[in-house]
Amino acid sequence: GNSVTQMEGPVTLSEEAFLTINCTYTATGYPSLFWYVQYPGEGLQLLLKATKADDKGSNKGFEATYRKETTSFHLEKGSVQVSDSAVYFCALSDQGSARQLTFGSGTQLTVLP
Amino acid sequence: NAGVTQTPKFQVLKTGQSMTLQCAQDMNHNSMYWYRQDPGMGLRLIYYSASEGTTDKGEVPNGYNVSRLNKREFSLRLESAAPSQTSVYFCASSVTTTGGRETQYFGPGTRLLVL
Numbered sequence: 001g002n003s004v005t006q007m008e009g010p011v012t013l014s015e016e017a018f019l020t021i022n023c024t025y026t027a028t029g030y031p032s033l034f035w036y037v038q039y040p041g042e043g044l045q046l047l048l049k050a051t052k053a054d055d056k057g058s059n060k061g062f063e064a065t066y067r068k069e070t071t072s073f074h075l076e077k078g079s080v081q082v083s084d085s086a087v088y089f090c091a092l093s094d095q096g097s098a099r100q101l102t103f104g105s106g107t108q109l110t111v112l113p
Numbered sequence: 114n115a116g117v118t119q120t121p122k123f124q125v126l127k128t129g130q131s132m133t134l135q136c137a138q139d140m141n142h143n144s145m146y147w148y149r150q151d152p153g154m155g156l157r158l159i160y161y162s163a164s165e166g167t168t169d170k171g172e173v174p175n176g177y178n179v180s181r182l183n184k185r186e187f188s189l190r191l192e193s194a195a196p197s198q199t200s201v202y203f204c205a206s207s208v209t210t211t212g213g214r215e216t217q218y219f220g221p222g223t224r225l226l227v228l
Contacts, residue, residue, distance in 0.1 A: 004155075034216075043117075043203055044156075044219040089155060093215060100171065101146075101205075101217055103155035 002027045006090050006104035013080055013111050021075040021107045023064075023090035031092040033057075033066055033073040034101070038087045047075075047088070080111045115139055117220035119204050125226045126194045134189040134223050136204030144207045145187035146171075146217065147179060149200040156203060162187055194227045201225070 007022040025031065032051045036044040048057030053068035062077045073090060090104040120135045138145065143164050148156040148171075158171030162181040176198060178190045187206075191198060202223045207215040 032215075036219075043221040044205075046216060046218070049216060093217075100158050100161065101156070103157075105153055105155045 002031070002092060002094060002102040004090050004092055004102055004104035006088075006107050008105075008107070010108040010110060013109070015082055015111055015113050016079045017111075019075070019077040019080045019084075019109070021088055021090075021109070023073045023075065023104060025071050025073065025090075025092050027071075027092055027094055027102075029094055030068075031094045033064070034091045034093070035062070035064055035073070035075050036089040036091060036103075038089065038106070040086070044089065080109075082111045082113050085109055085111045117204055117206055117218055119202075119220040119223050121223060122221070123224045123226075125228065126191075127228050128195060130194050131190070131192050132194065132225075133191075134202055134204075134225075135186070136188065136220060137186045138204075138206040138218075139185065140206060140208065140218065141184070142206035142208050142218075143184070144215065145181065146205040146207070147177075147187070147189045148203045148205065149173065149198075150203060150222070151200050159189065159202075191225075194225075196227045199225060199227045 003026045034049045035047040037047045048059040050057040050066035056065045064075045087106045089106045091101045117138045146161040147159040160179040162168045165184045180188045204220040205217040207217040
């Protein structure tokens with residue numbers, strides 16, 4: 001079956017530091033890949049996505065590249081801000097009829113001023 | 114355009130009580146989903162509905178029932194709540210984008226505590 005593995009948190013960085021959150025996946029076929037963000041007390045928001053190999057998703061300074069050869073979709077940001085503090089979830093969906101999302105366990109990011 | 118809305122925001126139940134969590138979307142999406150979120154486990158799919166009138170089990174359906182009342186609304190019912198059902202519940206809906214790749218949009222969640 002499908003699975004998503006994220007680096008364990010929590011991750012604590014100083015403002016303006018470089019961020020990488022690792023995500024690798026196992027899936028049959030060619031899944032779509034997503035990063036969702038959950039701010040404290042809120043629901044999940046789609047941060048970015050990629051639907052095929054070598055696609056780069058980007059939003060709000062965050063980027064992730066769909067790497068089929070390494071089955072990875074690592075999230076990066078060049079300079080984090082305090083407002084980026086949140087939980088980040090990597091997820092995939094396959095093209096099966098269920099269209100289900102499979103989530104990683106989430107990575108808590110705290111950015112200190 | 115409110116997106117996906119959920120009620121209630123927070124609920125406390127005693128073991129054995131029943132309740133229904135409500136979800137509605139105004140984006141004209143065909144598919145709707147119920148997830149639960151537990152610490153360190155990400156989100157797990159309880160039930161989903163690919164279209165009005167159809168529902169299917171997800172990864173963790175035991176102890177739950179769902180109703181797709183119409184295209185907008187998808188409710189989740191706990192007939193006899195158990196402490197193991199203490200969780201945060203998220204509803205989502207999705208539209209099929211180009212190439213058949215669906216993006217899901219989430220509601221704000223319902224925090225449920227079962228004593």
